[in-house]
Amino acid sequence: MNSTTPHLSPHEDAAERFARRVTARLSEGTADMPYDITERLRASRVQALARRKRVVAVPVRQAAGAAAVLGGKGGAAMLGRGGERGKWWRALVSAIPLTALAVGLVVINMSQDEKGLHEVAEVDAALLTDDLPPSAYSDPGFVQFLKTSAQTPNR
Numbered sequence: 001m002n003s004t005t006p007h008l009s010p011h012e013d014a015a016e017r018f019a020r021r022v023t024a025r026l027s028e029g030t031a032d033m034p035y036d037i038t039e040r041l042r043a044s045r046v047q048a049l050a051r052r053k054r055v056v057a058v059p060v061r062q063a064a065g066a067a068a069v070l071g072g073k074g075g076a077a078m079l080g081r082g083g084e085r086g087k088w089w090r091a092l093v094s095a096i097p098l099t100a101l102a103v104g105l106v107v108i109n110m111s112q113d114e115k116g117l118h119e120v121a122e123v124d125a126a127l128l129t130d131d132l133p134p135s136a137y138s139d140p141g142f143v144q145f146l147k148t149s150a151q152t153p154n155r
Contacts, residue, residue: 008016023045030038127134136142 026041030041033041127137
């Protein structure tokens with residue numbers, strides 16, 4: 001493969017090869033372009049290469065007391081406070097967002113139910129206070145009367 005980048009992973013190596021193929025293809029097309037455009041492209045390539053970040057592997061040394069400082073055993077590190085004493089506290093703190101979510105959903109459900117009840121009550125009040133009796137709305141002849149009266153213009 002490439003001897004200048006032996007530390008690349010297979011994914012990074014494939015990306016590098018793809019970038020080289022794209023660069024070669026773009027370079028082939030610049031032969032027909034005017035001089036000023038090819039110079040601007042060359043300058044852009046130089047800038048892009050200067051800004052490109054290379055992944056550098058830095059070896060990490062482990063101090064002799066690192067396991068004791070990090071609170072781990074056998075090279076494993078733990079975040080936070082260890083021990084049985086802190087487990088119930090973490091469980092309680094983890095339950096607070098879930099409790100807030102459940103309370104929020106219950107409040108939203110109650111307000112939606114109340115809104116629906118108010119809408120039904122308004123429709124019932126309008127039907128009961130109207131000049132027509134409620135049984136007129138279920139009469140098939142009344143529906144036909146409404147259709148024909150909507151088609152004829154009012155005088």
